[in-house]
Amino acid sequence: MIADTTSETLGAIKVVQALSLHDMLEQNFLYQNTKSLDEGARSLKLATFLEGLVKVLMALVLALVVWRSSLLAIQKTLTPGDVLIFVNYLKTAFEPMRQITKQIGQIAKATASGERVIDILDYEPNVRDLPSAKVAHPFYGAVCFENVSFGYAPNRQILKGLDLTVEPGQQVALVGPSGSGKSTLVSLILRLYDPVEGRILIDDKDIRSYKLDSLRQQISVVMQDSVLFAASIRDNITYGRLGASDQEVERAARLANAHDFIMDLPDGYDTILGERGGSVSGGQRQRIAIARAAIRHSPIVILDEPTTGLDSESEYAVNEALKRLTRGSTTFLISHNLRAVEQADRILYVEQGNILEQGTHRELMQQSGRYAALYRLQNKSNGYKGAEYVLDV
Ligand code: ATP
Numbered sequence: 001m002i003a004d005t006t007s008e009t010l011g012a013i014k015v016v017q018a019l020s021l022h023d024m025l026e027q028n029f030l031y032q033n034t035k036s037l038d039e040g041a042r043s044l045k046l047a048t049f050l051e052g053l054v055k056v057l058m059a060l061v062l063a064l065v066v067w068r069s070s071l072l073a074i075q076k077t078l079t080p081g082d083v084l085i086f087v088n089y090l091k092t093a094f095e096p097m098r099q100i101t102k103q104i105g106q107i108a109k110a111t112a113s114g115e116r117v118i119d120i121l122d123y124e125p126n127v128r129d130l131p132s133a134k135v136a137h138p139f140y141g142a143v144c145f146e147n148v149s150f151g152y153a154p155n156r157q158i159l160k161g162l163d164l165t166v167e168p169g170q171q172v173a174l175v176g177p178s179g180s181g182k183s184t185l186v187s188l189i190l191r192l193y194d195p196v197e198g199r200i201l202i203d204d205k206d207i208r209s210y211k212l213d214s215l216r217q218q219i220s221v222v223m224q225d226s227v228l229f230a231a232s233i234r235d236n237i238t239y240g241r242l243g244a245s246d247q248e249v250e251r252a253a254r255l256a257n258a259h260d261f262i263m264d265l266p267d268g269y270d271t272i273l274g275e276r277g278g279s280v281s282g283g284q285r286q287r288i289a290i291a292r293a294a295i296r297h298s299p300i301v302i303l304d305e306p307t308t309g310l311d312s313e314s315e316y317a318v319n320e321a322l323k324r325l326t327r328g329s330t331t332f333l334i335s336h337n338l339r340a341v342e343q344a345d346r347i348l349y350v351e352q353g354n355i356l357e358q359g360t361h362r363e364l365m366q367q368s369g370r371y372a373a374l375y376r377l378q379n380k381s382n383g384y385k386g387a388e389y390v391l392d393v
Contacts, residue, residue, distance in 0.1 A: 141330035173341035226289030285315020
């Protein structure tokens, strides 16, 4: 259980950060870890006691057998060979008992390793609240990048002096080659990282001036292959806004086209999902993730290839849900399928960390630049009917 929680939490660290679930999961982990440590200490004591007991027992029985069989050997009832074979059998018979006590020791050792995981969780993140940070007001959703540069490593810049202004409610699509920095750009809005240079503003204020939780609570994220947790469907949706009522959970699930399939499950909203959301299909997982996003009523929504990899049946239901989710919100959609972004208010063509072109689909096609070339290429090959979310304004 403790290993499940840890691997799930660390594996989904971006989602945990985006949903501000660290406090809740930390409490959960600490509880499980303390419980596991107590159990470990008890099993270690038991293992030591059992190991000692088995050794004493073996020695006693062995002494008894050697004494008795030696007497029998003297009386010629047994041969010395029989005595040796008998002692050997006895040792073999004791072996499983010795193994069991060893296994108990192993369990105790594994429990101690849990302590080391705590050290990882105690690690202080680079991104944290400034002492002067204030709780953010309800956002209108204006997002502005001012000369933003960023790199994961000091010697490798991913975003270079980026400027961008997005109006509240605007639907912006980011397209461009793989590795050009699209996901990195949107992760800076969530403050998963801070820019090395420049600043990002929401409603005209540097996002570092807001308390981290109050910033992230107003941003919803749906990624490709959404991460769900090994908990009930109800809990997974509630993770979008801790403390939400059952009615709110149901409303969010209806918006996400998820209510009907949830009700078809034998345990409905109480269905426990497997680790990382296993036990529901990819499309269903996405719709639960959309419900989790919808329950936040966020003024800013980030969609990172949310329908990539879905079959066309799931695609329709997910697309509908996404349209409802993004209505009225400032939206950032990352997509490799240019058909999916045609209707966006603004399309940004990103390459090597720069916005090389921007405008509506029509404007970019008239420019006849890289976007237009890529669009024609995708249409020509025409095999590209990816199950992508289509912005619809
Ligand atoms: P894709 O379309 O394939 O998702 P992208 O345009 O979204 O790509 P990013 O994911 O932003 O690109 O990655 C930009 C660059 O940063 C890539 O070279 C990538 O390898 C690197 N990168 C991304 N995340 C990290 C990270 N956590 N640590 C180090 N490097 C990273």
